[in-house]
Amino acid sequence: MSADRAGQACALTVLTPVLTGEEAALHDYLDGLHAGGSPLARLPRTHFARWVIVPDFVTDPEQPHDDPLGCAHLLFTSNLDGPLDSYLDELCERLVPEAEPIWGRCAGCPQPAAGPALKAYLLHNRIRTGQFVAAYPRATVAEVRHGLDTRERLIALAVRAQGLEPAELQRAFRAEFP
Amino acid sequence: MLAGTGTGTESRNVHGQAIAITVFSTVKPWGRLWLPVVFVAARLLPRSQERLARLSFIHFARWALIRRLPYDGRRLRYAHLFFESNFNGGWEEYIDAFAYILTRDMRTVWGSSYGFPDPLPAAPFKAYIRRNELEASHFYSAYPEATTTMVLAGLELAGKVDALRRRGERMGPEAFAAAWRELLTDVQGSL
Numbered sequence A: 001m002s003a004d005r006a007g008q009a010c011a012l013t014v015l016t017p018v019l020t021g022e023e024a025a026l027h028d029y030l031d032g033l034h035a036g037g038s039p040l041a042r043l044p045r046t047h048f049a050r051w052v053i054v055p056d057f058v059t060d061p062e063q064p065h066d067d068p069l070g071c072a073h074l075l076f077t078s079n080l081d082g083p084l085d086s087y088l089d090e091l092c093e094r095l096v097p098e099a100e101p102i103w104g105r106c107a108g109c110p111q112p113a114a115g116p117a118l119k120a121y122l123l124h125n126r127i128r129t130g131q132f133v134a135a136y137p138r139a140t141v142a143e144v145r146h147g148l149d150t151r152e153r154l155i156a157l158a159v160r161a162q163g164l165e166p167a168e169l170q171r172a173f174r175a176e177f178p
Numbered sequence B: 001m002l003a004g005t006g007t008g009t010e011s012r013n014v015h016g017q018a019i020a021i022t023v024f025s026t027v028k029p030w031g032r033l034w035l036p037v038v039f040v041a042a043r044l045l046p047r048s049q050e051r052l053a054r055l056s057f058i059h060f061a062r063w064a065l066i067r068r069l070p071y072d073g074r075r076l077r078y079a080h081l082f083f084e085s086n087f088n089g090g091w092e093e094y095i096d097a098f099a100y101i102l103t104r105d106m107r108t109v110w111g112s113s114y115g116f117p118d119p120l121p122a123a124p125f126k127a128y129i130r131r132n133e134l135e136a137s138h139f140y141s142a143y144p145e146a147t148t149t150m151v152l153a154g155l156e157l158a159g160k161v162d163a164l165r166r167r168g169e170r171m172g173p174e175a176f177a178a179a180w181r182e183l184l185t186d187v188q189g190s191l
Helices: A023-034 A084-092 A096-102 A115-124 A141-160 A166-176 B030-043 B047-054 B092-102 B103-112 B122-132 B148-168 B173-190
Strands: A009-017 A048-052 A074-082 A133-134 B018-026 B056-067 B076-090 B138-139
Touching: A009 A084, A009 A133, A009 B056, A023 A048, A023 A096, A048 A133, A048 B018, A048 B076, A074 A084, A074 B030, A074 B056, A074 B076, A084 A133, A084 B092, A096 A115, A096 A141, A115 A141, A133 B030, A141 B148, A141 B173, A166 B148, A166 B173, B018 B056, B018 B092, B018 B138, B030 B056, B030 B076, B030 B103, B056 B148, B076 B103, B092 B103, B122 B173
Parallel strands: none
Antiparallel strands: A009 A074, A048 A074, A048 B138, A133 B056, B018 B076, B056 B076
C-alpha cells in the first residue's frame, strides 16, 4: 500500500511558496475563516485539515548551517476519504471563493485559482507521506458521523427505555432506528 | 463553530475536542537515508503503527521527509522532518504519552533530528516540540465534538444496532427485550 494511504483514508500534504509581501494578508484571511465556519466543511470527505503558514524552518543551535526556506510557505494538509484525484476535483470546484485569496497569494498559482489548473498546481506541490497512521482507517466521514449519531441516540433511548414494557420498548426502538 | 475544549495549545490549533500539532525538525545528514528505511519498515512491520493506534486519542498522524521544495525542485541543505497529528485531550498529556509509551519509536523517528533531547525525561522533549511547533492558521475537524474513543465506540455500536434492527423485525416483544438487554450489556463500555 502507498505510504499516503491507511485503509481507505488518504493523506494529502501540499507546500507552496507565499508571494513576497502577501504573508500578512494571507494570515489575516485564514484567521478570519474561524469566525464564519470552515469552508472545508464543503468537502464532505475531509476528516481533518489545516492551513499553516511556515515563516521559515526552525534553526536548531546544533545545526552547523542555516537552511532557509527562502520565503514563507503555505502548508495545506488533509486527511480524506477515498481517491485523491476526485477529492482534488471537488476541492478545486467547491473552494473557488477561498482558493483565490489563499493559493492565489502563492507563487505559480494559476489565475483564476480554480479547476484543473489549480488541481495540477496542488499536485505539483505535493509532498509524499513517509508514514500515515489512522485510528479508524476503514471508516469514511459519513460512517463516523452515522456512528456518533447512533451512539447518542442509543444512549438517549437506553435512559428513556428504563421501565418500559417489552412491547413499548420494541416500538420505541423501531421509532428511533427505523 | 464549537468552542475548543482541547488544552495546552494555541486556540487556532483547536477545533472542539480536536487539537492540531504541526512540527518541523531539521534532519542530520544520515537521517536522509535512515528515515526512509524507518518509514518502509513501519509499513512492512505494522507493529509500530499498531502501538500508535493504541494511543486512544490519535485520530490521524503522519510524518514526511522533505528533501526538496516541490515548487522549484530546490534541494535543501538538510532534509526536514514534518510531523502532524490530529488528536484529542491535552497537549501535555499527548507528548507525555509519546515520551513514556512510545519511547523507542520516538528515538527511532526523531533521533536523527538536530537538537532532539531524547523522549525521557519528558520536560526537555516537550520543550523541543514546542520550539519546533507551528501554530495552525486554520484547523478543521468534521466531527469536532468527538474524541477518538467516541468515534471508535460509535462505529462499533452502529453495526450492532443495525444488526438488532434487522433481527428485531422478526422478533416478538419478549425476545426483543432480551436481545436489547444483551446489546446493552455487550456495548456498555462504548456508551
